[in-house]
Each structure stands twice: as C-alpha cells, then as structure tokens.
C-alpha cells in the first residue's frame with residue numbers, strides 16, 4: 052500500500068502531539084477483569100486546551116493516567132510526539148513524563164511544613180539541578196502564578212487557591228509541554244476556581260502549554276477550547292467550544308512571561 056499523498060497546494064496537516072489509537076485498558080484478570088477503556092481514539096494538537104468530562108467511572112482517570120505515561124494501555128497505541136509510548140519500559144516512560152509533562156491534582160499534593168519555594172524546587176531537585184538554578188527557576192514559576200513574595204510560606208499559611216498556585220508553579224517549573232490537571236478546582240470555592248482557571252487559560256494562551264483538564268464543573272470546562280466527554284470507557288462526544296471564557300472577558304491580570312517551551 053502506498054502512503055497517502057497530500058493534496059496538491061495544501062500543506063499536510065500538522066501531526067498531533069498526542070494520539071490515542073484504539074486504546075483499551077483492562078484492570079484485573081479472569082472473572083474479575085474490568086474493562087475501563089473500550090477503544091479510545093483521541094488526537095490532541097500542541098497548544099490545545101481540552102476539558103475532559105463524563106460521569107464517575109467513565110474512564111477519565113484511566114485515560115489521564117495513560118496520557119501522562121503513568122500507565123500503559125492493555126491494547127492499542129499511544130503516540131506522543133510520534134513515539135510509541137505503549138512500547139516503552141517503565142523507566143523510559145518516567146523519563147518522558149519528567150521531560151514533557153506537568154501534573155496538577157485536586158488536593159494540591161504539596162509537602163506540609165515545606166516552603167512554597169522548596170515545594171516548587173522539588174522536580175528540579177529530582178533532575179539534579181544546582182541549588183542556584185533551582186532557586187531562580189522556582190522564583191520565576193512562583194512569579195508566573197502570582198505568588199511573588201510568598202516564597203517562604205508553608206502550605207498551612209496559604210489559602211486553598213494559593214496552594215493550588217504553588218502546585219501549578221511546581222508543575223510548570225520544568226517547562227512542560229503538556230499540563231495534566233485532574234479536577235484542579237475541585238477543592239476550591241467559585242471565586243478561587245475562576246482564578247485558577249484564568250491562570251490555566253493564560254498558561255495555555257500565552258505560553259502555548261497544552262492543557263488537559265478533568266472537571267465535573269461545566270463553568271470551568273467553558274475555559275477550554277474543546278470538550279471531550281467520556282461515557283462507559285469510550286469518547287462519547289468531542290466538541291469545540293467556539294467561545295472559551297478566557298477570550299470573552301475582562302483583562303486577565305498581568306503574569307510574568309515564563310521561560311519558553313523546551314520542545315525538542
């Protein structure tokens with residue numbers, strides 16, 4: 052079979068940064084086996100902002116774990132920048148994860164009794180960066196999330212919204228290409244939730260970070276350009292949002308430009 056030819060006069064469509072092809076995931080074995088993903092196809096372009104929605108148990112977390120290279124599909128293919136993730140070893144996946152992905156969780160997952168600065172430095176410590184490099188990068192990341200001046204506060208001395216900002220600073224300090232956020236506003240009140248969404252929107256719009264966010268809240272999903280809905284282990288709908296909230300409204304607070312994306 053010959054390779055498909057591009058139409059004359061038309062540039063070939065840009066390859067997606069992420070592509071799932073027929074991904075299934077089965078937990079357990081034999082009579083106890085449970086199929087959490089039943090054949091997921093998904094293409095995500097670099098710079099997209101996708102809200103992942105759907106009822107509890109529909110496979111969202113399983114899909115996120117797969118996308119974040121934490122887990123492997125049972126069958127099917129996962130291409131990240133053209134690399135077959137499903138064929139990588141655990142160590143290779145860890146390298147890919149550390150190089151390209153940032154993670155934000157509902158519960159912030161910060162180290163208690165540890166300053167904001169040290170929390171943000173942690174991923175760089177794992178990378179073996181020098182103290183001076185870590186300090187400068189953490190200061191930049193905290194500035195980018197609006198926490199300049201809060202470097203020495205511990206999580207207990209910060210509001211929920213500020214703790215999530217620290218967690219976002221920790222996620223972006225490594226200059227990820229993709230940010231995976233699992234219900235990032237799930238523990239926050241409405242006002243703080245919108246502030247966090249504006250921050251994610253700016254990271255996407257101004258720095259080009261691809262954002263994939265699980266949310267149960269339609270108001271928060273409105274910030275995304277695209278909404279993917281899971282039902283019973285498959286993508287039930289995949290729609291574009293013609294008017295993402297961040298583009299509609301008020302001027303967003305100024306955020307310091309973070310270092311450019313290190314796309315290899």
Ligand code: ADP
Nearest residue numbers: 078079085087106107108109110111112113114
């Ligand atoms: P969601 O994030 O949409 O709530 P999940 O991906 O967490 O859905 O779960 C999908 C289904 O897979 C659920 O029925 C859940 O019970 C099951 N499941 C998830 N993780 C495991 C696991 N480690 N072992 C067995 N079943 C699991």
